[in-house]
Amino acid sequence: MASDEEYSEAESDDSLYNYESRNTSVDLICPKNPNLTSDDSEFDIDEVDSSDYDEEDDIDNSLLATPVSPSTKKALSEGSVPNLKYECLTTKEIYEKMLKRINHLQPVFSIPPDDVLVLMQHYDWNEERLLEAWTEKMDELLQQIGLKSAEVNGSSDVRGIKHRNDFMCIICCEEKNTDTFSLECGHEYCLDCYRHYIQDKLHEGNIITCMDCSLVLKNVDIDQIMGHASSTKLMNSSIKSFVQKHHRNYKWCPYADCKHIIHLKDTSSLAEYGRLHYSPFVKCSEGHRFCFSCGFEIHAPADCNITSAWVKKAKKESENLNWVLSHTKECPKCSVSIEKNGGCNHMVCSNCKYQFCWICEGDWAPHGKSFYECTIYKNDDTKSKGAQEDPGKQLKKYTFYYRLFNEHEVSAKLDWKLGQTVGHKVKALQDRMGVSWIEGLFLIESIKTLNEGRTALKWSFAVAFYSDASHNLTKIFLDNQMLLAKAVEDLSELLQIKEPETIMKRKPEFYNKSGYVENRRTALMECGRDLLCKGICKPHDG
Amino acid sequence: MSRLLKEYKKIQTTLSPNSTHHNNNDDDEFNQIITYLHPISTSDLTHWQAQIKGPQGTPYANHEFQLQIECPPTYPIEPPIIHFQPLSMPHCNVNFQTGAICLDILEKQHWTPAWNLMTTMKAIWILLKDPVPDSPLNVDIANILRVNDQSAYNGLLNYYLSASPSPSTTK
Structure with a gap:
């Protein structure tokens, strides 16, 4: 990606983003032989939908050929099933x-x-x-x-x-x-x-x-x-x-303490969705998004197979990797123990003021200028490509991705905590700056975008692990991943600001950075779907 | 605890062999079934010991069987915990090793406080008379019952019953 630098500068520029995404999609869809799977998929999804909702036939039939509504396009690129009809209920x-x-x-x-x-x-x-x-x-x-x-x-x-x-x-x-x-x-x-x-x-x-x-x-x-x-x-x-007895049609929201139940009337096509790498993502009234098929949180760009393979592997390996869950690290310079109390990976040691990256524990300076290199798994041994990778190396690769996955999971939790405090921040804005509630809404929106971005980023590491590293598309995917990682870290850092005055002053930045995260997320999803549909990313017992 | 005390008194009058005032049929019936039902120590009415007769017309006839009864503090809202003497009861709904009994009224869901220790003993006695091979704890015996091999069933049970260390107070 030669044009990386440009995007970071014009983060919120939609036209530029579109240009880039078109570029990618041309890259991805060009390959000579027409892709059977994706043709199939359109056809099958049509059938499923049309049998249920006749009036939507027209839209579905034209999914590929003519412009579709932005929301449908977004859903498809996410790998979620568009126009999935379900309802969110409580026991009451x-x-x-x-x-x-x-x-x-x-x-x-x-x-x-x-x-x-x-x-x-x-x-x-x-x-x-x-x-x-x-x-x-x-x-x-x-x-x-x-x-x-x-x-x-x-x-x-x-x-x-x-x-x-x-x-x-x-x-x-x-x-x-x-x-x-x-x-x-x-x-x-x-x-x-x-x-x-x-x-x-x-x-x-x-x-x-x-x-x-x-x-x-x-x-x-x-x-x-x-x-x-x-x-x-x-x-x-x-x-x-x-509900327990009818678990095929009713699913509890998997989020902690959430009491909502999703009811999906027609489950006949769930298996078919899975085969086509689509996941029936649903959203409860609390805004929690999860997959109706496998019951995990929204796991795009991964599909259910990748997700379950990844989770299984994580369970299997967790004994070897007990280090991953540690919440503290020593400052690489002065060795004082540091607990991460915010979502951002840009750390400043309170003791010696050394700035470093939480993930690679390297100096922060190179991260800020160029792209977020911490997401690339550096294949040390470039000579032995082609030959099957030995188990030790597989484990190393897995450990590397799992660590990233885990870091983002921890960060996501901290972000969630941060989200809890946003309400107070909005209140503070109202009290001290005389800002209306509506005007303060951008903070809540930003947190939401941040969460979505981080979740997508997290699961993208599962996709990266199971993808054929030598394939060109995988490289593009990793580039997209880096861009999203950078965007997410930027936004997360912005959300750490506590002073209401600064927040209001930098409001446009919130908009820009959120918009950019959103765009990068969509691009990553699209790319991930291509990896899945083309069979470059598939679960294996590595 | 007054419930257990009341039960104790009732059991004493119902089951005492020399008592003259038990001339109603129910009491007679209990005397036909239960030979012994007594708290292990009169200072603690939560632990009981019992002995019931094997029903006539079954391989259990002319044998007597010991049971351990434990009443939880929540009794009678919750059922008592009852075991046969381990290694003494060959029965398709009893675990031979532990003596645990599979009987619906001994489970929390089906128990009601209207039951008492005597009626529970009677329920267990009825279980001896009418085994339920469809929910077995002793699979071997249940299988023989299911194929209705009467002679094998009697033979196996007689073998167990003669070898078992159960009280030899047969009459």
Whole structure:
């Protein structure tokens, strides 16, 4: 890349970026023989989509030939499936949907909605199975599930709470003046015992019955006994087990503490996507992006195969590489221990003021001027190319890439922490500079771009590891990687600024640097897809 | 703990051989099944020992079997933990080595506090009468049961039962 220098100067210049990306794509797509895989892919994706959404046929058919919407183009270059139809839900929302269905179905049953709810719970929220069973044997079903008592002897007992003097509860064997509860069956126990009993069962999500027979405690009963809306906890558990059972169509967001569930109706084409190196990336309401196929965070430019191979390898090698997770390093000059507390790899030793690069521990000066050389794996032994690489060297290559991968993962975590503080920064801007909330939004946007950039960068090392290093395209990919790495580090450094005044003064820089990261990311993704589609990058047991 | 105390008293009156006032059928039935049900020490009602009779019409008939019972502090909300004496019970739902019993009501999910130690003993006795080969802990015996090889089944069980160190209080 002769024109490297230019891009760094005109980072935000879109026209220049476009020129460059066109250049790359010409390079990449030129090769003489028409690529079968990519032709195939267009065709297949079309089929998948058109069967579902007829109105989108036109767009899909013309994906390659005519200009497509920028968002579709971006999605394709990322290797994600465009126009993937899914919904993001919480357990509460799924439950509310079920309630709606029940209200809708209630006329069929001619029993109270509460009873239908119990039936649905019994049939794992599977409407079809319930309706089938219902038409076959209504009364039997009601008895079997415990909505109707088999013996009608207890007609005198009314379900509900009663107050009794000198009541002898046969569970706790205590005689006392107490409130009791019983269903129509007349099995009566004190409220304390009932509460313990129910409390123990709430998290199981199964139907709760009378302690001595199979008569069902409905949600109203549970709430009445417990004194508050405990049945929501039971319903929550029941929906959770429903999600677990339908893991093909429902996936929990893998991000820590995120409670969202993605529902994908049509999963028939997931395998096909994988074959074509597309990944069904989805985004939950919290903005967490992950892959519906393999359940990992968004791993573009890698596809699911590369990702799983990489993760497997990382697990296998982690014992050999226990050093990678260390968070501190000694200053290369004065040997004082330094903990990295920000996302940027440009380190300044607080002791001796030596500036160095966190990754290679070399002087920072060369990094700043030329490109970010730390991302290139330097093949020391250039003579022995062609011959198969010996295991030791493979390991060395792996260690090198894994270390980079890991560094960026750690950095990403620190960036995330940084993101937590951005809210305060925006607040500070408002308070001290009189900046409106909207105007402060650029900070939040920048953090988002930074995160996306770093994630892509991280996974690109997996792609780099599995790519044929001698291929020209791999070299282009590595160049793209360097450019993104540099862009990300620049942006990260910018986001370290704490003084509101400086931030506002340098606002255009935030815009420029974010835009540049975004562009570099797209370019890297496109290049990565080409590597995958052309089979230059494929998983192996190296 | 008052629950266990109550149970203890109830068990004492129900199972005492010389007691005259147990003339109802339920008590008789329990006496037919349980020969011994007692806390190991009267100062600690959470550890019990029991002995039940083998049901008539099964290879277990004329044998008696010892059980260890442990009541968790949460009893009766949670089920008691019950084992046969290790190496004493050849049964498709009992682990011969440990004596562990596979019975739904002994699991948290299916247990209800309406059960007590006596009814639980009865449930285990019924398990001896009607083994469930579909969820086996002792696969060898379950396989013989499944192919319905009655003579092999009886032979194998008799071999185990005569060799086992179980209490020889047969009548």
